[in-house]
Amino acid sequence: MDSIKQAVELARAAEVHRPGALSGSALAAEGPLQRSAESPFNEVRLRADHLEANRIVAHGTSGQNGRYYDMLRTQVLQEMDKKSWQFLAVTSPTAGCGKTVTACNLALSISRLPERSVLLVDLDLRRPAVGNYLGISGTGGVLDVLEGRAPLSSSVVQASVGPNNILVLPGGVSSNSSEWMASQTMGAMLQTIKRDFRSRIVIFDLPPMLLGDDVISILPRIDAALLVAGIGNTTVADIKECQRHLQRTPVIRVVVNKSTETVGSYYGYY
Ligand SMILES: Nc1ncnc2c1ncn2[C@@H]1O[C@H](COP(=O)(O)OP(=O)(O)O)[C@@H](O)[C@H]1O
Ligand SMILES: [Mg+2]
Structure with a gap:
């Protein structure tokens, strides 16, 4: 616990000096993918029980844990709006910190x-999990787009919960993650996303920073980052190392995840 406290202090100190930073089980979805007259995308309705089993809780308005994400949302949007940013990366030092859940x-x-x-x-592309956590199966994904098998529009899924929906571009496993991240093809895909989804906030679930050069390669194409530190997963040295690589990318927040200190919640933010 001492180490995570130190990490948080370190992160705070770094943020104060950073321009643009705030101070501070693959179950199937409810039905098959469908395409309706209203949406140009394949559609799927997400199941609340599946989401909750995977710690995805922010789809409804009730619950303490969901409210933490609403607070995070507000901070993120305030900062992004101020700078007219569209692309947000979610990364962490090492695997298993809670990037995908966040x-x-x-x-x-x-x-x-x-x-x-x-x-x-x-x-x-090392360990894609968004599709599994949300319960989206039976669809291609980002690799189909990168490898030229499918256009972006037929790979994006409109995932609805209650009256709301998000668009999702699910992932795929590649042994060439590092090369893809640095590729012109990736650059072109990101430009297409920027053009075709101009009015949307785009959240990228990235690999861990310290397992290769994947994240470092793609950061120049991203506006801002959230760094997810996992208690029990992340050391002070890990955070320091990440900050070295994040010199030119504003870190909106360091999310301290898996805190057990906050009573009645399994998420703790500082
Ligand atoms: N706050 C939390 N408390 C307990 N377990 C968590 C928490 N956040 C995530 N997990 C669990 O930790 C594991 C890794 O989370 P995940 O989001 O897949 O990490 P990453 O994408 O960084 O590898 C998953 O089993 C997830 O359910
Ligand atoms: Mg993940």
Whole structure:
């Protein structure tokens, strides 16, 4: 616990000096993918029980844990709006810190705001999990787009929960994650996303920063980052190392995840 406290202090100190930073089980979805007359995308309705089993809780308005994501959402949007940023990366030092859980919850929380919409892109080609956590199966994904097998429009899924929905570009596993991240093809895909989804906040679920050069390669194409530190997963040295690589990318927040210190919640933010 001492180490995580130190990490938080370190992160705070770094943020104060950073321009643009705030101080501070693959179950099937409810039905098969469908295409309706209203939406140009394949559509799927997400199941609340499946989401909750995967710690995705921000689709509804009730619950303490969901409210933490709403607070995170507000901070993220305030900072992004101020700078007219569109692309947000969610990353962490190492695996298992809670990137995917954070990215999915943040996306759903933003989608509950009127006049806000989100595209969630799974760019963790090492260990994609967005599709599994949300319960989206039977669809291609980002690799189909990168490898030229499918256009973006037929790979994006419109995932609805209650009256709200998010667009999702699910991931795929590649042994060439690092090469893809640095590729012109990736650059072109991101430009297409920027053009075609101009009105949406785009959240990228990235691989861990310290397992390769994947994240470092793609950061110049991203506006801002959330760094998810997992208690029990992340050391002070890990955070320091990440900050070295994040010199030119504003870190909106360091999310301290898996805190057991906050009573009645399994998420703790400082
Ligand atoms: N706050 C939390 N408390 C307990 N377990 C969590 C929490 N956040 C995530 N997890 C669990 O930790 C594991 C890794 O989370 P995940 O979001 O997949 O991490 P990452 O994408 O960084 O590898 C999952 O089993 C997830 O359910
Ligand atoms: Mg993940």
